[in-house]
Amino acid sequence: xxxxxxxxxxxxxxxxASCAPKTTYVAPQAPAPAAYRENAGWKAVEPxxxxxxxxxxxIYGDPDLNAxxxxxxxxxxxxxxxxxxxxxARAVVGGARAQLYPQAAIAPSIAAVKPSGNRAVSSFHxxxxxYLLPGSVSYEPDLWGRIRGTIxxxxxxxxxxxxxxxNVSLSLxxxxxxxxxxxxxxxxxxxxxxxxxASYERALELTQNRxxxxxxxxxxxxxxxxxxxxxRAQAIDITVARAALEHAIAVLVGQPPSEFTLPPSPxxxxxxxxxxxxxxxxxxxxxxxxxxxxxxxxxxxxVGVANSIYYPILTLTATGGIESSSLTKLLTSVSTFxxxxxxxxxxxxxxxxxxxxxxxxxxxxxESVAAYQESVLVALxxxxxxxxxxxxxxxxxxxxxxxxxxxxxxxxxxxxxYRGGLVSYLEVTSAQSVALANERIAVQLLTRRLTASVLLIxxxxxxxxxxxxxxxxxx
Numbered sequence: 001x002x003x004x005x006x007x008x009x010x011x012x013x014x015x016x017a018s019c020a021p022k023t024t025y026v027a028p029q030a031p032a033p034a035a036y037r038e039n040a041g042w043k044a045v046e047p048x049x050x051x052x053x054x055x056x057x058x059i060y061g062d063p064d065l066n067a068x069x070x071x072x073x074x075x076x077x078x079x080x081x082x083x084x085x086x087x088x089a090r091a092v093v094g095g096a097r098a099q100l101y102p103q104a105a106i107a108p109s110i111a112a113v114k115p116s117g118n119r120a121v122s123s124f125h126x127x128x129x130x131y132l133l134p135g136s137v138s139y140e141p142d143l144w145g146r147i148r149g150t151i152x153x154x155x156x157x158x159x160x161x162x163x164x165x166x167n168v169s170l171s172l173x174x175x176x177x178x179x180x181x182x183x184x185x186x187x188x189x190x191x192x193x194x195x196x197x198a199s200y201e202r203a204l205e206l207t208q209n210r211x212x213x214x215x216x217x218x219x220x221x222x223x224x225x226x227x228x229x230x231x232r233a234q235a236i237d238i239t240v241a242r243a244a245l246e247h248a249i250a251v252l253v254g255q256p257p258s259e260f261t262l263p264p265s266p267x268x269x270x271x272x273x274x275x276x277x278x279x280x281x282x283x284x285x286x287x288x289x290x291x292x293x294x295x296x297x298x299x300x301x302x303v304g305v306a307n308s309i310y311y312p313i314l315t316l317t318a319t320g321g322i323e324s325s326s327l328t329k330l331l332t333s334v335s336t337f338x339x340x341x342x343x344x345x346x347x348x349x350x351x352x353x354x355x356x357x358x359x360x361x362x363x364x365x366x367e368s369v370a371a372y373q374e375s376v377l378v379a380l381x382x383x384x385x386x387x388x389x390x391x392x393x394x395x396x397x398x399x400x401x402x403x404x405x406x407x408x409x410x411x412x413x414x415x416x417x418y419r420g421g422l423v424s425y426l427e428v429t430s431a432q433s434v435a436l437a438n439e440r441i442a443v444q445l446l447t448r449r450l451t452a453s454v455l456l457i458x459x460x461x462x463x464x465x466x467x468x469x470x471x472x473x474x475x
Contacts, residue, residue: 025297025300025301027293027296027297028293028296028369028372028373029373030283030289030372030373030376031373031376031377031380032279032280032282032283032376032380033279033380034278034279035278035279036276036279036380036383036384036387037384037387038276038384038387038388038391055069055070055463056173056457056462056463057069057173057177059272059274060177060269060272060450061269062180062267062269064180064262064265065176065177065180068176068180068249068252068253069173069176069177071253071254071255072172072173072176072252072253072254073169073173074254075253075254075255076172076252076253076254077254078168078172079165079168079169079172082164082165082168082169083165085161085164085165086158086161086162086164086165088161089154089157089158089160089161089162090158090470090472092154092157092158093151093154093155093158093472095154096147096150096151096153096154096155097151099140099142099147099150099151100142100147100148100151101139102137102138102139103137103138103139104135104136104137105135105136106133106134106135106136106321107132107134107135108132108133108134109130109132110129110130110131110132111129111130111132112127112128112129112130113127113128113129113130114126114127128325129325129326129327130323130324130325131322131323131324131325131326131327131330132321132322132323133321133322133323133330134319134320134321134323135319135320135321136317136318136319136320137317137318137319138315138316138317138318139315139316139317140313140314140315140316141314141316143311143314144308144311145304145308146305146308146309149301149302149304149305149308150301150305152297152298152301152304153298153299153301153302153305154298155298155472156294156295156297156298156301157294157295157298158470158472159290159294159469159470159472160290160291160292160294160295160298161291162469162470163287163288163290163291163294163466163469164287164288164291166287166464166468167287167288167291170287170458170461170462170464171458172252173462174454174455174457174458174462175252176249176252176253177454178451178454178455179245179248179249179252180249181268181447181450181451181454182241182245182447182451183242183245183246183249183262184265184266184267184268184447185268185443185444185446185447185450186238186239186241186242186245187242187264187265187266187267187268188266188267188268188443188446189238189440189443189444190235190238190239190242190264190266191266192436192439192440192443193231193234193235193238193436194235196231196432196436197228197231197232197235199432200224200227200228200231200432201228203224203227203228203415203428203432204221204224204225204228206419207220207221207223207224207425208221208224215421216425217424219424219425220424220425220426223425223426223429224425224428224429226429227429227432227433231436246260246261246262247260249262268443268446268447268450269450270446270449271390271446271449271450271452271453272453273390274453274456274457274460276383276387276456276460277460279380279383282376282379282380282383282460282461283376283466284461284465284466284467285460285461285462285464285465285466286375286379286459286460286461286464287461287464288375288379289372289375289376289379290466290469292368292371292372292375293372294469295368295371295372296365296368296369296371296372298368299361299364299365299367299368299369300365302361302364302365303358303361303362303365305361306354306357306358306360306361306362307358309347309354309357309358310354312344312345312346313344313345313346314342314343314344315342315343315344315345316340316342316343317340317341317342317343318338318339318340319338319339319340320336320337320338320339321336321337321338322335322336322337323335323337379459382455382458382459383456383459383460385455385459386452386453386455386456386459387456389448389452389455390449390452390453390456393445393448393449393452394449396445397442397445397446397449400438400441400442400445401442403438403441403442404435404438404439404442407431407434407435407438407439408435410431410434410435411428411431411432411434411435413431414427414428414430414431415428415431
């Protein structure tokens, strides 16, 4: 059997395709120790309701925080930007997949024609109408895997963008929780200061009465008044930070700060133990690590695409349609026309351009692998940081609580001694200052422990897992 020339060209291209190298992606190796250094002595709560699943912020049991987190998910503008980027990347995948299929086009036209009498070939000089209904089909067989490589690269890039969206969501939800707990810590400090102001007012009244009775000096009255006004100033000053946090929360939930108010509440929850799991699980639970791995996969696919540029491009085209100068004869058999031909394009000289492209894609892949491994190391560091912070701050809080109790006993003794006329008011004010300072430090430690627990949940990936990545379409 003798092959026609177009068939021989197509057969040669198909046979050559079997010789084209294939690029197989293997996920980069990542450093993953057997356990966290801070895991020793770390106890998970029983039952394990504190494990992060979905809306992780609900483990704190704060209705106000839960409501704010839900509003953030719906109204945050930064989250909308990330969602739009993912939609854009997903559309790119659809566009890449379209290259696997033939492209067809039609271009009907009606034209009035008056040919020149001076043309080299002219049959008549009258005006005539040309009815034309052409159609064309073109198809590039993916012989070397170039199109499939492009699809895989765009697919992996879209998955990386999806992971970016989850990482932005996790960061925003964590930022909201951090701001919320910082604000509630300030509310608790404000309550302590207001309570101290009320206590100092009574102490000033007592000192004034003792002065009028000749039992205290004017210096004691001035000292009591100084202590009162200083504490009042502190109670006002602390509201500056609260206002800034309230404004930050307003922006996070997508509302103008002037229209947002969060009523004061001194309720501050104790931090909840968060099971850290194993370092190897971190690779699946961190969206930023998943994004880095998907970008490495996209770069690997681009290496395969770059390898395919050394091979010829086979394009199959066909054109056909009907044409007539008379509308009544348009559908007759003699009005039809068609043509078909394969085209094989081969670059014979490019002065090293293809090699440069190949080297560039390989360098991009190496860069993405290094970025992936670096992201894993950073994640491990962040988990260790927050585990250590929770352990150390917990120990400090226990000691600080003993300091608060001792300061309160000292204040009670100083007050009793002053009422008995045994000491000056200076001892009372010193005890008051020490007691208030220790109470504020205890509240600040509690806020820092809550902050560390939120940052640990963020470092562990919240309730997310790499299995949640969208599958998208595969070639």
